[in-house]
Each structure stands twice: as C-alpha cells, then as structure tokens.
Amino acid sequence: MSEEQSFTLDGRRVPFQAGQTIMAAALAAGVYIPHLCFNREFAPHGSCRVCLVGVNGRMQAACTTPAAAGQTVESETGEIREIRRGILQMLFVEGNHVCPACEKSGACQLQAVAYYVGMLAPHYTHFYPRRPVDASHPEAVIDFNRCILCELCVRASRDVDGKNVFAVQGRGIEAHLVVNTPSGKLGATDFSIHDKAAQVCPTGAILTKHRGYEIPIGQRLYDRKPISVVGDVATLSESKGGRRHD
Amino acid sequence: MIESKLKIATCSLAGCFGCHMSLLDLDERLFELAERVELDRSPLTDIKELGECDLGLIEGGVCNAENVHVLMEFRARCKILVAIGACALNGGVPAMRNQYDLKDCLEESYLRGIGLVNPQIPNDPEIPLLLNQVHPLHEVVKIDYFLPGCPPSADAIWTFVNQLLSGQPLALPYTQIHYD
Numbered sequence: 282m283s284e285e286q287s288f289t290l291d292g293r294r295v296p297f298q299a300g301q302t303i304m305a306a307a308l309a310a311g312v313y314i315p316h317l318c319f320n321r322e323f324a325p326h327g328s329c330r331v332c333l334v335g336v337n338g339r340m341q342a343a344c345t346t347p348a349a350a351g352q353t354v355e356s357e358t359g360e361i362r363e364i365r366r367g368i369l370q371m372l373f374v375e376g377n378h379v380c381p382a383c384e385k386s387g388a389c390q391l392q393a394v395a396y397y398v399g400m401l402a403p404h405y406t407h408f409y410p411r412r413p414v415d416a417s418h419p420e421a422v423i424d425f426n427r428c429i430l431c432e433l434c435v436r437a438s439r440d441v442d443g444k445n446v447f448a449v450q451g452r453g454i455e456a457h458l459v460v461n462t463p464s465g466k467l468g469a470t471d472f473s474i475h476d477k478a479a480q481v482c483p484t485g486a487i488l489t490k491h492r493g494y495e496i497p498i499g500q501r502l503y504d505r506k507p508i509s510v511v512g513d514v515a516t517l518s519e520s521k522g523g524r525r526h527d
Numbered sequence: 528m529i530e531s532k533l534k535i536a537t538c539s540l541a542g543c544f545g546c547h548m549s550l551l552d553l554d555e556r557l558f559e560l561a562e563r564v565e566l567d568r569s570p571l572t573d574i575k576e577l578g579e580c581d582l583g584l585i586e587g588g589v590c591n592a593e594n595v596h597v598l599m600e601f602r603a604r605c606k607i608l609v610a611i612g613a614c615a616l617n618g619g620v621p622a623m624r625n626q627y628d629l630k631d632c633l634e635e636s637y638l639r640g641i642g643l644v645n646p647q648i649p650n651d652p653e654i655p656l657l658l659n660q661v662h663p664l665h666e667v668v669k670i671d672y673f674l675p676g677c678p679p680s681a682d683a684i685w686t687f688v689n690q691l692l693s694g695q696p697l698a699l700p701y702t703q704i705h706y707d
Binding site: 373374377378379380381382383386387392395396401402403404406407409411498504505506507 | 613623665674706707
C-alpha cells in the first residue's frame with residue numbers, strides 16, 4: 282500500500298493526490314483559501330493572486346501550484362492577510378464598485394472575500410475609470426465597471442457553452458472584457474441566461490435582467506456568515522442565494 | 528475628580544445624512560455616550576465654528592470647494608479623524624457622476640431637464656463650486672480610521688466608538704462590517 286502523501290497548511294496536515302494543486306487539496310480537506318478567479322469546475326487561471334500562499338517561504342498562487350509531499354504552506358498569517366487585503370483594495374479602486382448601488386451586493390464574491398481579508402477601506406487612490414454598461418441583451422446586462430478580469434465567463438462560454446462569447450482584450454491596465462461581435466454588444470450574440478457563463482461571475486458585472494434586490498438585507502448570502510463558511514456564490518444554487526441554476 | 532469629557536465633532540460633506548441618522552439610531556445609548564463626550568460642531572448642535580476636538584466623524588465624500596475647506600479644518604482641529612460610510616470611504620453614490628464630465632452633469636440637470644422654466648446653470652457666488660470629480664476623504668487628508676457601511680449600523684458605530692474611546696484595538700464582528 283502506497284503511503285498517503287500530504288503537506289502542512291498552517292500547521293495542519295492536508296492529504297493530496299498526485300496532480301492536485303494546493304487549492305484543490307485544501308478545498309477537499311475543507312480548508313478555505315480565499316480566491317476570486319478560481320472555480321473548481323474550470324482550469325485554474327492564476328490571475329487574481331488572492332489565493333497567494335507561502336510555499337516553503339515563497340509566495341505562490343495556491344490555485345496553480347501543485348501540491349508536493351512535505352511542503353510547508355502558510356495561508357492565514359498576518360503578512361499574507363495584508364498582501365491579500367492590498368490586492369482586494371487595488372481591485373476595488375481599479376473599477377467602479379459602488380456596493381450600495383449594486384444588485385449583487387450581499388451575494389457578491391468580491392465583496393465577501395474583501396470582508397474575509399478584513400478590508401475596511403480601499404486605501405488607494407481611485408481610478409474612477411469610465412466604462413460602459415451593455416443592456417442590449419433581453420435577458421442579461423453587463424456592467425463593465427464591475428469586471429475584475431477573472432475570465433470565468435470567458436472560460437465558461439468557451440469551454441462549457443461552446444459559444445466563445447467573451448474575451449479579454451488589451452494588456453496591463455488596458456486589459457478589458459469584450460464581447461465577440463462586430464458591435465461588441467451582448468445582444469448580438471447567442472448568449473443565454475441559462476449559459477454557464479451567466480452563472481460564474483464573482484461580481485455584479487453579469488446580471489440577470491428583470492430581477493434584483495429580491496432578498497432583504499440581513500438575509501443575503503454573505504450577510505450573516507463569511508464566505509469561508511458559506512462557500513462561493515457560483516457554486517451555490519439559486520435557491521440558496523447563489524448563482525448556479527437548479 | 529471629574530474626568531473632562533472628550534470633544535467630538537461630526538459633519539456631512541457629500542453625503543445624505545444617512546450616517547448621522549444611524550448615529551441617532553443609537554437611541555438610549557446616546558445618553559451613555561453623552562456622559563462621556565461633548566459634541567462640538569455637528570448638525571446635531573448647530574455650532575458653526577469648529578473647536579479643538581479629540582475626535583472628528585465625517586460622513587460623505589468631497590464634491591465641492593466648501594467640502595475641501597471643511598475637511599481640512601476638521602483635520603487641523605481633530606486629533607483623530609474618522610471617515611464614516613461608503614461615500615467618505617470611496618465616494619459612494621455621489622461619485623457615480625465621475626463617469627461624466629461635470630459640464631454634462633450640470634447641463635443635463637439645469638439646461639436639458641424636463642419641465643425647466645428659464646433653464647440656467649446656477650452661478651450664485653454663495654454656491655460652492657463643484658469639483659470635477661467626487662473624491663473619498665483619504666485622497667484629500669490623512670484619515671486615521673475607516674468605518675464602512677451605507678450607512679454603518681448603529682451597532683457598528685457603537686462598537687467602533689466604544690473601542691476607540693476605551694483605547695481597545697478596533698475589531699468589528701463580521702455582521703457589523705458591510706459596504707452597503
């Protein structure tokens with residue numbers, strides 16, 4: 282019988298199978314590592330850097346780093362918490378995240394992760410970028426102000442829906458989400474609200490039309506318990522306040 | 528020996544007074560607070576001139592020249608300055624006008640608005656001039672503490688003020704931290 286392989290995460294032994302990432306092994310063991318661009322149904326992207334952990338003293342993304350026997354992984358240290366908080370603060374000032382005016386507030390993964398890492402204020406200077414809202418589709422609206430470039434909709438539309446509706450264009454600070462049509466409008470695509478791409482957004486960038494503010498403040502997904510307990514909005518069914526279609 | 532009361536000032540800049548409403552939501556806890564603090568300039572006292580204060584609580588972001596002036600005066604006279612509520616922290620709803628040029632905003636409201644009689648952009652010298660963009664407080668002066676919420680609940684304000692006044696480290700329970 283082969284010996285079970287394991288690494289330690291904040292002093293706790295976490296078993297893993299060959300080929301698993303640190304994130305996958307931690308999730309399987311019930312240990313939460315905060316993340317935004319990671320969704321276990323998709324190939325890891327490694328872009329948001331929120332799942333940063335110390336691996337034998339080096340900072341690496343838990344979602345892309347393969348687990349290895351005997352690794353010492355640190356996640357909930359003061360230093361890492363501070364780095365994560367900084368990443369969240371940069372995400373907030375880079376877009377226009379007006380929580381009081383967003384239908385996703387209370388059931389937003391970006392907001393919930395920011396609560397989890399203890400972000401009280403954005404700290405940095407706001408960019409206030411001017412980005413459009415696309416309401417051309419009969420069932421869905423895209424508010425580009427809230428996009429954090431996690432590419433989950435890109436991956437879902439390409440890999441699951443087979444429609445390739447979304448892409449990210451440009452580099453660095455110029456990078457932005459685009460819709461693959463000559464007009465750039467969602468209404469000109471075969472995108473449907475039943476697509477996987479409509480169920481994975483961790484923010485309020487992709488929203489279902491004709492509904493909003495359905496759950497009263499105090500009863501929303503992350504109002505009472507943190508995301509580490511509740512789970513990701515994209516993995517929870519709509520009947521439980523999440524985005525996944527039943 | 529009678530301990531001297533701590534002096535607190537409050538004001539609303541580009542806000543909706545919702546945070547002040549939340550402060551009033553302390554209800555009977557206000558009596559307890561009043562035993563420990565004395566209000567200086569505040570919409571609740573109507574004192575116009577800001578004195579030397581231990582603590583300043585500011586609601587709202589900075590949208591015009593007068594806001595800048597008041598904020599800098601608060602910074603100069605308050606030992607500890609606290610940004611309270613979404614607008615003070617990130618500009619909030621008023622900062623949604625940052626998506627547009629100021630000229631377009633003014634023309635939309637005062638020239639192209641529906642049902643306007645004698646449309647004109649107000650330019651009375653008593654009206655503070657608007658800034659091109661709305662800004663959160665920390666982009667103008669040093670802010671010592673931040674309390675998020677739209678508005679922060681009375682419970683959050685109570686926890687925060689108590690911890691601050693008693694010199695404890697600030698630690699709000701999960702349910703008292705909200706951005707909306």
